[in-house]
Ligand SMILES: Cc1cc2nc3c(=O)[nH]c(=O)nc-3n(C[C@H](O)[C@H](O)[C@H](O)COP(=O)(O)OP(=O)(O)OC[C@H]3O[C@@H](n4cnc5c(N)ncnc54)[C@H](O)[C@@H]3O)c2cc1C
Ligand SMILES: Cc1cc2nc3c(=O)[nH]c(=O)nc-3n(C[C@H](O)[C@H](O)[C@H](O)COP(=O)(O)OP(=O)(O)OC[C@H]3O[C@@H](n4cnc5c(N)ncnc54)[C@H](O)[C@@H]3O)c2cc1C
């Protein structure tokens with residue numbers, strides 16, 4: 001069996017100084033060689049690992065045959081955002097983790113092939129909107145334009161509904177726009193996918209903070225007959241430790257939003273500034289922390305470290321992103337707990353106080369619980385601290401929607417099958433239901449909800 | 464959504480008033496709420512208070528003081544131009560008490576955010592004493608508008624060019640010495656609000672302030688607008704901007720407001736001396 005094709009990447013030395021994409025994508029030659037590896041299994045386990053069930057062997061077979069436009073068509077039957085998923089899906093725990101080749105050797109590079117097909121068609125043919133079936137009279141509103149909202153909107157438009165998306169920020173895309181950095185997901189690709197959704201007839205209205213500008217009740221009054229809520233988990237958590245409001249302490253959301261959405265990396269051409277200084281500490285070890293650390297390096301920080309209470313095995317970020325960060329020079333301070341942020345007299349961060357941890361008995365999650373080592377406190381000088389310890393549900397829409405039931409953690413309670421909420425005609429999906437998860441899971445929820453909304457509307461219109 | 468400027472006038476040097484077509488926001492706005500505006504593709508997201516609103520006409524009023532690059536550029540827009548985006552209304556409305564005597568203290572531009580509150584208090588049957596302070600006479604804005612909805616308006620200027628000479632907090636002290644006051648609302652520069660809170664505490668009168676933390680999204684998504692109130696971290700854009708003044712950590716707010724001063728000066732300088740963007 002031939003070896004898995006390696007994804008060509010920008011050299012770490014070079015890329016840590018620019019915002020261009022790190023992974024460069026397969027050449028046609030590479031894609032076809034990689035496609036050759038796929039066994040075209042009768043019962044493809046890989047498909048079971050994909051939350052939206054992309055017909056993997058079928059699209060790979062088309063790549064093998066050199067039919068690249070055909071490949072992307074096949075993917076788009078199930079996944080309307082392949083250029084994005086091919087880049088940011090955690091394939092190693094999803095489709096690729098189930099590939100039979102992975103048992104003895106390396107699985108097929110499904111993500112890279114998906115990305116290849118999507119990029120090829122974008123570069124060569126452009127996205128062609130499929131013919132839309134019977135135009136239906138009913139109007140559907142989608143709140144939030146992240147992957148969940150965009151997918152629900154696209155699927156509903158394909159079913160012939162009139163869809164309007166309401167987004168609070170000035171640009172659509174959700175985390176794809178403000179969170180995931182340019183060097184992992186170029187914004188031109190997000191633009192293209194958004195343009196595709198628009199080409200289906202979806203209207204996207206930006207700068208509408210739903211719950212404030214308009215409420216769910218008002219949407220119904222305006223003639224929308226069903227509503228999908230996909231507002232994400234955008235509320236940043238803080239540590240609640242002393243010094244957290246010093247200047248130079250950012251939530252990852254603020255830091256990444258300044259850079260991605262507001263383009264602070266192009267300051268002063270763009271007006272929004274961001275400051276990283278020389279030494280940056282990023283607290284947390286998920287994808288968001290890796291993105292923050294690597295962004296800080298690209299903004300010119302000399303030393304960027306990840307501060308994490310547990311050990312390497314427990315780091316929640318994708319392996320690939322941890323490796324990328326390491327190659328670029330991010331330092332990992334593991335088994336290290338941040339206890340206090342210290343400031344100077346002007347209110348600016350000057351150092352962090354940390355404590356060494358060791359692993360004790362397993363906790364409820366089965367992971368060994370980190371416990372502080374007595375007398376191990378130390379001070380590390382830094383100028384900037386980025387807090388990336390997770391996000392929760394933003395309360396604005398929720399508290400302005402009477403009758404909407406939430407679960408204990410404050411996320412929207414839905415029926416797991418139909419994604420229906422406690423309000424008739426209102427459906428919800430993505431991070432606002434599950435808590436912070438993945439792009440593809442949010443898309444899966446958007447698809448499921450579109451189907452359920454279609455059934456709901458067919459039923460109500462025939463009543 | 465882009466929104467059209469229907470009218471503009473200059474209230475004082477560097478301070479412009481815009482009447483903007485924004486029917487949805489006009490319908491929803493309540494005193495104390497604000498919007499976030501973006502005036503150009505490369506511009507910042509700038510929070511501005513809704514200084515008045517008219518649901519029937521579908522208009523809102525914004526009053527903008529040119530203090531840096533973005534606000535100066537905003538003030539160059541004229542009637543017929545559009546704001547690229549205006550999002551709102553944002554924030555939690557200011558509580559409006561029914562009846563009683565309320566002293567509203569405005570420092571400089573603070574008169575703008577106070578106006579809708581005073582109007583609402585007046586309508587709710589309160590006796591409103593409005594104290595207007597500014598550096599000099601020409602910077603005292605909205606005198607007539609405020610007089611129409613206040614029982615009494617008194618002015619002070621730092622240089623004595625109009626009204627009483629000195630700080631507006633001195634006027635506040637004088638009122639509190641003579642009158643039984645149920646509530647104070649103070650809006651203006653941070654040092655002025657901090658001083659007003661001190662005076663209010665001396666006289667044991669509850670005091671509300673409106674905080675102007677630096678903001679990005681204005682929707683609770685970034686946490687950049689963190690302020691400490693009563694020892695707890697609050698997001699100014701969602702939990703505020705109106706807070707109980709005696710619980711606010713003004714020292715921290717002052718420091719947080721100064722964080723980008725160097726960058727602000729950098730862009731503002733290149734803007735004022737007419738260099739192209741990005742060339743400085
Ligand atoms: C930095 C970062 C990196 C990540 N990296 C990866 C990765 O590599 N792979 C992966 O699979 N996942 C990754 N994720 C997770 C993934 O991005 C999310 O799980 C996914 O975006 C959730 O989609 P969503 O549509 O539910 O919500 P979001 O993408 O959060 O979109 C919600 C949208 O709703 C809008 N909104 C919120 N409230 C309102 C309101 N009241 N009115 C109107 N609009 C509103 C928001 O502005 C936003 O645009 C990452 C997340 C972050 C933050
Ligand atoms: C809820 C809220 C409501 C507001 N309402 C109004 C309003 O109705 N009219 C109005 O003119 N302004 C208002 N502001 C302040 C306005 O948003 C700032 O003046 C503006 O963001 C400055 O941007 P700039 O680029 O022009 O100046 P910058 O170059 O960013 O700053 C210039 C100078 O102003 C200071 N500064 C910057 N931001 C603020 C701020 N938020 N508060 C106080 N000082 C600041 C800087 O430290 C600097 O000294 C409000 C702010 C908030 C948070």
Ligand code: SF4
Pocket residue numbers: 049050051052053054056079085086089091094095096110111114440
């Ligand atoms: S969408 Fe994601 S999980 Fe599904 S096949 Fe593509 S890369 Fe794999």
Ligand code: SF4
Pocket residue numbers: 037038039040041044045046047056057098099100101108110
């Ligand atoms: S499991 Fe692996 S080899 Fe089999 S079809 Fe899927 S990708 Fe191809």
Ligand code: FES
Pocket residue numbers: 677678679680681682683684685686687688689698699700701
């Ligand atoms: S401005 Fe971002 S949370 Fe308040």
